[in-house]
Amino acid sequence: MDFLHEWLPQRVRFDTGRATAALAEEAASAAIARPMVIATPRGAALARTLTAGLDVAVLHDDVREHVPADVAERARTVAGEHDVDGLICVGGGSATGLAKAVALTTGLPILAVPTTYAGSEATDIWGLTTDGVKRTGVDPQVLPKAVIYDAALTVGLPVGLSTSSGLNALAHAVDALWAPRADPINAVLATEAVRSLAAALPAVAATPDSLPARADAFYGTYLASTAFASAGSGLHHKICHVLGGRYDLPHAATHAVVLPHVLALNAPHAPDAERRLAEAFGAPSASAGLRALYDELDPPRTLRELGLSEAQAVEAAAAVLSVVPESNPAPADLEVLETLLRSAWAGS
Template sequence: MSQFTYTANPSRVIFGSGTLSQIATEVSTQGFTAAMILCTPYQVDDARRIEHLLGAKASHIFSEATMHTPTSITEKALAIVENKKVDCLVSIGGGSTTGLGKAISIRTGIYHICIPTTYAGSEMTSILGQTSQGLKTTIKDPRVLPGTVIYDVDLTKTLPAGLSATSGINAIAHAAEALYAPDSNPIIRLIAREGIRALAEALPDIMKDQESHDARYKALYGAWLCGMCLGSTTMSLHHKLCHTLGGSFDLPHAETHTILLPHTLAYNCPAAPTLDAELAELLPGGYSSGIEGLNRLLDQLNVKRALKDFWFNEDDIDRAASIAMENQYANPRKVEREKICELLRRAWAGEPARVDG
């Protein structure tokens, strides 16, 4: 048995149905009096609901959270934080809103209560990705973690089936990379396996009935576990490519993860010899190959499989590969530029992933 180090996630987690109703108690218990509520322009109604629950303790709604966390938006929010003397942040939404809450929190030390409405998993990580001048960079710091995370299954029932699918595959990506991360350990691998299995079972059921309580519960549970994996291990090639395409080419976050995941896992299979069989065991369908099982799962979810569907041009593959070769993330297989170009070409074209030697 090899030695390993496991660091537990210190966030306080409230999980269940109707748990949003506990937000006022949570803010009061922590002793806060001026909470700024963060959301995207599309989730103002959710923010107003929180404002109503908080009453006088709600200071301001900032509704400009944006994909890939541009530093210009963070700076705009920081000016309001100072002006309103905010002592608590409440973010509601997916990765964009969570990212903004993290960006403000690490700069100010203000306590962050996060209420996820997707399966992005960012709320469980000490990682903050930010975009400035067309480049996305990441930092990893324990201070980035939200202090409290409130998971309310009811909030996910209105998440459209298509977005549920891509958000859920995004979460699976967090756990899949933890299976071969250089700093993984038996505890995280157990959590990763459970998270992947839960989401892979739940997502097809959500496509059939997006308001299924059982499927939504299992998916949110799986997303929580997958987020813990990302927050506990080192990111690899998959996340490097997603950060490259998101930060430098403005591709949508969850959809990019969904398209790239089978290709990046297939790339690493030769250097992670148990990966394909392990995925096959976790994914539904009884396939002998995990990569084939993942291909079929994405087909079943009816998600877009080609980067060209999101205005990524074939001529950009070379530039994307060059960016991905810089400041590489730890990866089990050597990252070779020619092979990365081919990986991106397959993803651009929407071809099924396959394992090459």
């Protein structure tokens, strides 16, 4: 029981149906008077509605997955040109990631209003992609000062995107059980996250307009992301970062495809994690529980359907090998990684 656990300082509001009012309150609390609002073109209308009562300096919608470095630099330039004093990101991980990229060099505070289950809003982890390589780092400046979870904002998210996004959140929890700084507190958070998400995601798929189900999904997302932020990035996320940075694969779907394969590799070598996950799924084993959940949700199952070639999948193994965490419970040499990525490509 000797360990060091670090808890991130952040205000977290679960405020279904009150995002606009809650955002105004948090902006006042953080003394943000001229925010830069960041959202994708698709999410810009919602962002305008949520911030209608604020003196918005600029709404910036030049947002891309994996935060390419040139996109980040353009956003930083816009922030400087409009003399903003804070950032408000509305949307999924791409919008949050871009806000973090701006905060990383400017120190501007972030208020996050998630509309997916990406979970980036609850971490101090940033990511930038340059020449096909996605780099990540940790910096307290990029942790949003406040997060507003309003389940009503996710009702319009299509079922397929809801479930793949939720499986991305689930991957945060699973990875936290064997990541470099895994500890007993992270394990408790991760286990409860898996239990919540395993129940919430099928309910969201069955009844997409269910606010309680979507609120439970946000609850699981927050717990999983908090555990992940503390424990660090495990093998699953290292693989997904390589695939996303090199081949620009869709972020959430890539996580959904890769997760069962990393779990199958690691669970036999991590008996405590295996026991926790099996109990959280209510299944005889962790892999059986995940398979049952996937059968209910029917997410993407192969890298092939995401547009990756088999040669690219095998090629990625060498890049993953250089970043395999020492804490990974199973041996992961080049042959193992090539086998894993071939399996993820084929869905075997």
